Amino acid sequence: MLRGLYTAAAGMVTQQRRHDTATQNIANLNTTGYKQVDSVSHAFPDVLISAMSGGVTKPVGRLNTGVFAEQSVSQYLQGDLIESGKSADFALSTDLQVEDPDNAGTYLAFDGSGKYISPDGEVTYRPQAFFTVQDNEGNNLYTRNGSFSVGPTGEVLSAGGFSVLDSNGNPLRLTGPEDTLKVDGQGNLINNATGLPSGTRIGISVITRPQELVRDGNGVFHADDTEAAEIRYSNATDNLQVRQGYLENSNVDATQVTVDMNAAYRAYEANQKVIQFYDSSLQKAVNDVGRV
Template sequence: MIRGLYTAAAGMVTQQRRHDTATQNIANLNTTGYKQVDSVSHAFPDVLISAMSGGTTKPVGRLNTGVFAEQSVSQYLQGDLIESGKSIDFALSTDLQVADPATGDNIAFDGSGKYVTPEGEVIYRPQAFFTVQDNEGNNLYTRNGSFSVSATGQVLSAGGFNVLDANGNPLVLTGPQDNLKVDGQGNLINTATGLPSGTKIGVSVITRPQELVRDGNGVFHADDIEAAEIRYANAGDNLQVRQGYLENSNVDPTQVTVDMNAAYRAYEANQKVIQFYDTSLQKTVNEVGRV
């Protein structure tokens, strides 16, 4: 009986985390560059149930003793691009492909941006991010291109971090902000000649985005640069920098609302189970024990 009590309690904790994840997504429906988070749940390890009869043991079957919310997974799918009209706003439009090592054809990723090989290996679609740097010199990655320019011409992210160029240096503007022109590859255009000035916005391509860690405020970092396979974008990558646009949140409001209600109902069901066990234990102590 006590085992069932613990199982129901574990279910309540898991559903609470699912509910918290869904409400976080809903709260960021209008956050620029926000990426939806999904909660992944797993069962506790199986235990073998056996019956003892006449000195022999007969297997009854396997039983899961609970569930737990193992991790939260970010969905890096492309959000809608919204025109802002500001010359210092940027968005990334990407369709990065990966060749299947067996056939050489481009991998057909599913709706969540992943592909499972026949051998069971999971391959994620590469993603592109603007590269920014914090005060400690750590590189961070964001899809929020709502930038600003300081009095000294430094380009800053929405979180106040330095935006980097393609050489890993802070991006500094020398001309008037109103005349800023950037082409689809992120090259700053010299307004006098109409040609690239030699400075390029630093866009990083991350081959294994599942290695990124969410820091909050729309930025991510990688604990292991090599494991994430991070590099700066080149001309062969299928991506475009859109000036005067911002990427909206990729949260699906209908789906997260369903997830939130499902988590609430499952939490309520586990709560009823605990109340049942509490009533049964009360009768065991106060009525059965009296006989």
């Protein structure tokens, strides 16, 4: 009987985490560059039940011992681009492809969640591009929030106050006022006097394995292992475009996360009733059966 209590309690914890994840997504519906988070649940290892009689053991079957929320997975799908009209606002429009290793000249067909599953079950995620920023400790961070500003000495700063990097990994600085911040579709800064690229480009990192990124909050991510994430700066062959005067909206699917939140609440409630049932049964066993 107690095993059922533990299983129901594990279910309640899992559903609470699912509910928390859904409410986090809803709270960030209008957060620039926010990427939806999905909670992934898995079952605990099964237990093999056997019956022993007269020194002979006979297998009865397997017993599931509950479920747990193993991890939270970020969805890096493109969000809608919203025009802001501000020269220091930028958005990335990307459609990065991966060549099929089994068919030269063709590309993997990613599904709606941005992943491809091979016939062998191997999962490949669509590469993603991010603006590259740097914190005060010199750590590189990655964000899709292109709401930038220009500091008093010409340094370009992210919404979180981090230094925006150029394609050489150096802090991006301007020599004129904010209205001189002009870029082309590839992120090259334009010289106002000549109207031509100045030779400096906004640092846009292409991350081949975005599943290796770790969410830091405030719209930024970091990579514990940059080699495993396969991070590089973008080049002219990458299918991406920088849109000045635009911001990328959150990619949260409001309808789906609302359904997920309600489903988690109902499942939590069902597990709660199971625990109440076990509690009532134990109470009868202690108070009533003992008297007989």
